[in-house]
Amino acid sequence: MKLLVRCRILPWRRHFSSTARQRVIKPVSELQDRIRPSYVQRPPNNLLSLQWPSPPRNVLITKKKRTPGITGSLVEFTTHLYNTYPAINIILEPESAKEIHEQVTFPVYTYEEPIRNLSPLFLSDKTDVVCTLGGDGTILRASSLFTHAANVPPILSFAMGTIGFLGEWKFKEYKRAFREVYMSGAADAYANIDLPEGQEPPSSLDDPLDRPLSYADIRGKSMGATRTARILLRNRLKVGVFGPDGSRIYGTGDDGDAYALNEVIVHRGSSPHLKVIDVYVGGRFLTEGVADGMIISSPTGSTAYSLSSGGSIVHPLVSSLLLTPICPRSLSFRPLVLPANTPITLRLGEKNRARAAEVSVDGKRISEGIDVGTEVRVLGEEVKNQAGEWCGGVPSIVRGVNGMEDNEEDHWVGGLNALLKFNYPFGDQDGGTR
Amino acid sequence: MKLLVRCRILPWRRHFSSTARQRVIKPVSELQDRIRPSYVQRPPNNLLSLQWPSPPRNVLITKKKRTPGITGSLVEFTTHLYNTYPAINIILEPESAKEIHEQVTFPVYTYEEPIRNLSPLFLSDKTDVVCTLGGDGTILRASSLFTHAANVPPILSFAMGTIGFLGEWKFKEYKRAFREVYMSGAADAYANIDLPEGQEPPSSLDDPLDRPLSYADIRGKSMGATRTARILLRNRLKVGVFGPDGSRIYGTGDDGDAYALNEVIVHRGSSPHLKVIDVYVGGRFLTEGVADGMIISSPTGSTAYSLSSGGSIVHPLVSSLLLTPICPRSLSFRPLVLPANTPITLRLGEKNRARAAEVSVDGKRISEGIDVGTEVRVLGEEVKNQAGEWCGGVPSIVRGVNGMEDNEEDHWVGGLNALLKFNYPFGDQDGGTR
Amino acid sequence: MKLLVRCRILPWRRHFSSTARQRVIKPVSELQDRIRPSYVQRPPNNLLSLQWPSPPRNVLITKKKRTPGITGSLVEFTTHLYNTYPAINIILEPESAKEIHEQVTFPVYTYEEPIRNLSPLFLSDKTDVVCTLGGDGTILRASSLFTHAANVPPILSFAMGTIGFLGEWKFKEYKRAFREVYMSGAADAYANIDLPEGQEPPSSLDDPLDRPLSYADIRGKSMGATRTARILLRNRLKVGVFGPDGSRIYGTGDDGDAYALNEVIVHRGSSPHLKVIDVYVGGRFLTEGVADGMIISSPTGSTAYSLSSGGSIVHPLVSSLLLTPICPRSLSFRPLVLPANTPITLRLGEKNRARAAEVSVDGKRISEGIDVGTEVRVLGEEVKNQAGEWCGGVPSIVRGVNGMEDNEEDHWVGGLNALLKFNYPFGDQDGGTR
């Protein structure tokens, strides 16, 4: 197979020949369609291997908002990508695009801010890889750009400042991290990349990771066949919100539903009164919850709001849904963990005095003042299709590479200990002065 | 001591002689000043005995709002009081007064609705007894009318429909219940009530509790010396809210503070983000809470919001304050129980992104959109003064009379079991069809 | 296919011709080998359909111990089975066999009580169906008879007296329940059962379920093709216990390990001191637990000891393992839910003062006074083999039949509400006298 990339301008060309600096913002719709990787499982390993059929090109980068230092990092990162990898296009959020397009020498792509609760047009059809610079909130926001997409591109997340639970990489590792993602599956898949003729990259750079790559470099050499980026496929929730008359209030994707990475909640919000929420499981009435609210969480979200509300910590690979009440007026509402393929419905019961409940997805309010009779319907996302291929979910690139797991810390166990201070030991080990 | 009541019209007079029906609403300021009861402890009993120096006259009655059936009960109850007891005056909330004054044959007293967070003028100086018809919410609302009063009149609460945890009596017991309160301490204190001359009450009524009383009936006879109404003195919280500049935002009573019966909370309200709340105990920094909110609760409130948030159940007679976090982003924020005389301060920390936190007292929002730096300062109320006399608190009349405890159910133990379903046993005892 | 059963004595024969009553106890080894059913999934249904290739014959019946009334029920039940179904053999536990063999007219089979922690010889090779008369404890004991068997026969459990969470059926339903199990899959599989010639069953019985069946009755007629018994395949845990020197202390089945239905625990037992237990997850050190003990539970066990220790309730179909600490000396040891295929190891740490820890499986102590360095290694059982066939687990027959689910209560939701009093509502609905 001859790759489409052949005739594209190669990166080091860009360095020397682009006389007029390209300070333009272009629409994402102009980009070529995304390249869909496949995910391969090699038991007994539970993580998947990322496998590109051809090198990724369109990279969406999102960053934490209102945090001064990060803009510089964004410029540094995008410049590195542009200079180092052949045929890379940078996609930014509208705000970031406006902020940095004058500071860089290459065009940046962006999209129009969608109206409330909708997804940006074209974005999910064009993006090969997502990189996030920020914390968990930035990842959630990035994932929300794909809230109506059944197939989310792989996400490479860099922690800036405080490390989050979902974010995996430190920003100072960005060169190595991106190289691993870019080359993942190279030996198998990039073997036949067609070479553009006669180009030599400059060769005297300090950091080999800074050396511009040509497709010749890539072809079948790097990283080794089994050394691939590791993917944790995070199941999402399919969420639909329906008014008392049955009409859809939220969830407008192809198949109607929207996706949540952490959770969907119904909450009293600013209403001072307890809410009465009927819970149906598998189509059957389970219970009437009287509470501040109710959470339906993915395993990924089990370390977020559900944890604060008393839920168990569920490993992201346990195919399940969590039902966790928020401050229930009951001594006996223990959190539940249900099979991912069980539909759960939350219904705002007739007993509620006022209508001021809210629905939020991943920490973003999508609906407020909802009426008695409103239903939130949730189902776990399938991450394997009929053919047994992995699909769906949010493919999160975790630290370490396949084939070398034994030397690496487990990302989840590590996160429990280092970030959540799980079972933090009693005693004076911090050398306190007591 | 000759009582002031001597020259007042006696009740059965009112029946026959009031040719023009009195459908007027009068200001509460016209009433005579309240009669303050004393509270006597007889160890080992933990509950106190109510002791009137002279019969109570001014009865404030509050009722649940927006609940149709209750207006009829209010008319029935007030009419009974007016017809049966000498010199009784009925005080109602403005709304109720408007609603029923045309249906009754006696004047009703009321006050002006105060502006936000203030207390009604004169009310606490005039009210001898409070009766509530409704649930816990009605009791909380009644108590909030005295939120700036150091001395709350005794509260006799009737449950209408669903029984609450604070509400003690069934409405159908109203005659007996009120009689017990009215006569409490009669043998000791009413011995010298001066008799108005020459009146004979009508004598052929079915229910002896319906027979109009004269002071002659009351004088030293009824109930027996030790058979007194039992009072549970519910400690409140003294609450002050102060802006970042130190100025008082809430709490405007004589000594500046306001009182809460259940709890004061700081909460994210409709803000979707976690709040950062610094907690000081006894003037020392304890911890930085990151949470939906923070509750400081009285023992009475330990079965309310604090319970839903995972707090322990604390008996109302344990002199203490509870600090219970709401959905804390921490695995290790266990609820605390502190001495009642420990000042606790909640401070909205600098790390908060947005200012949209709220402060609520007993389920009523008193402040919203509060700024970083705002402080909520709380201290448990003293219920014994220097002289060792019981004062302060919300004197709640509980079921049963002193001197007969052994035959009676304990109100608190009963409430745990019957209402909170405490340690409700597993198994099929409900005769379910499973 | 001609069935082996052809030449066996048919039930109603037994009634009339057995001149000498057979009051003998025979060894289970004399029985023919078991008939293995298959389990078929019909999405979206999560429960499986039981499918016999030919009618089951060898029925093991266990009963609750030390409970007087149950012996009578055992006699009634076995007599019914013997009289009604062709070629049924009754297997009993040694104690029961001794207790009732004189009261019944047919031989009973039994096995020798195995020595500690071993399984009875031959039993798992001979048993087609298990029936239990008792509560959850009886089911656990029955399951423990197959603790070294990878394939457990289907279990039909009858509650006697108090209903348990695992036990599904009421004893008074025993005729219908057994008929449903016996006939499950009949239409498909029993079509070609060869008929023994010339027999007519007696026909004038009140209850059609009492009418002795011949194979002619069974052949392809009953219940309808899709009306099959519903199976909940309860995953077990594979457990091995190893001494400090690496030698196996417990678990002696073919593949070395033993199976647990609820959980395996390490506990301080009668030692008054906290135990120090190192926890490894997926081969990596997770944490050092200091606690009364540590539970590794199956989802089935999530409503047993793990629940009492604060664990979440996990639906039995969520393929997972629970790690729940018992009274941990830590504020931050939140229960974990891990993928079923994650190996977990508990290791008695060097810091323990005394050696008096205990290991228990399903409430039965299997090892005590274990040494520092002892390891308990656990893995979730696979319930689907390479070929995608369902196997393993404890196949539990739940109420209701496939094809009629919509009319039936969900057994799990029903159990939460009726037995565990899940989210039992506050308030006075029991009509208490308060």
Place this chain on the structure above:
Amino acid sequence: MKLLVRCRILPWRRHFSSTARQRVIKPVSELQDRIRPSYVQRPPNNLLSLQWPSPPRNVLITKKKRTPGITGSLVEFTTHLYNTYPAINIILEPESAKEIHEQVTFPVYTYEEPIRNLSPLFLSDKTDVVCTLGGDGTILRASSLFTHAANVPPILSFAMGTIGFLGEWKFKEYKRAFREVYMSGAADAYANIDLPEGQEPPSSLDDPLDRPLSYADIRGKSMGATRTARILLRNRLKVGVFGPDGSRIYGTGDDGDAYALNEVIVHRGSSPHLKVIDVYVGGRFLTEGVADGMIISSPTGSTAYSLSSGGSIVHPLVSSLLLTPICPRSLSFRPLVLPANTPITLRLGEKNRARAAEVSVDGKRISEGIDVGTEVRVLGEEVKNQAGEWCGGVPSIVRGVNGMEDNEEDHWVGGLNALLKFNYPFGDQDGGTR
């Protein structure tokens, strides 16, 4: 008042004149009777001031067992006391006495090991101060020596190695700490100490705290009137255990009961089965607990076993009892906090299958295999007598001195944070490499 100490040998005498080293162990009964300090409250301070009527003389020192390094510290500490303070006598546990009496130059006093559950004879009548070298366990053991004494001497506890929650002082502070205790109240009370004539202490020691004191030094000078040792009076539980026939099984003090510092528990111990425990509160039946066990804890014990079992943290000055179940088979058994003067009874219910329950006090099993019908009766200790004097409790000397609180850390808040890792913040602040 002339003090009794006049004629006793002064310390520096002992140095020079004791020609024959006194390597003897003497009976504690030979010592003079103890000197009882008083405890003074100076509001708003919640801690009490220790006030000696005359200098303490008899010091009981206990140490952690089976911990090699500590014996050296014991020798160092006792030698310092003997050399520095006039008329000090050292009391040791029998084991320690045997261990060190050959290494020291002064006599040590000891008592006979009492038989099970009894207290050592004479000890509580002779001991002025208790010092403990070890952790919380050592304090508990020291306190158990006074388990039948209504008046426990003040306890000064030194942490050796790992710091505990009850232990306050670091061993390296021992000189200053003991000086503060010894001199506490000196200005007021020691003013008239009669001087033994003509003695001059040696004066050229490096550390002024090492300089031998004469009573002349002490008389009215040191520390200042208000600079007193701070006492936290830890309320204990009064515990009695009674057999099914009503006879006392445990608790043999003067008033029959024994005292617990942390808690009393009923527990299944090595029995694998749940226990059924009836709970009575204030003489009324509260609930039937089905659980591993049941804890009745003091506020001091709220950070011990009760904490591990899910109880709230209760400040030691909240006069209360905690009822906390251990692994209850119930979703709705929330821990309770009750007034200290409420009697609580735990009764082993008839439903228990086997008799193997255990009763433990402060982590020491006092009774096992107890019968159905056995009752554990508990009441909070009074710490103020009729005359309003502080008495009872375990007077624990906490860090800091009265009059200087503002500069000091609060011992309890400090313990929560430094030892219990209360609300330990999420995130990567430990500089982990993740």
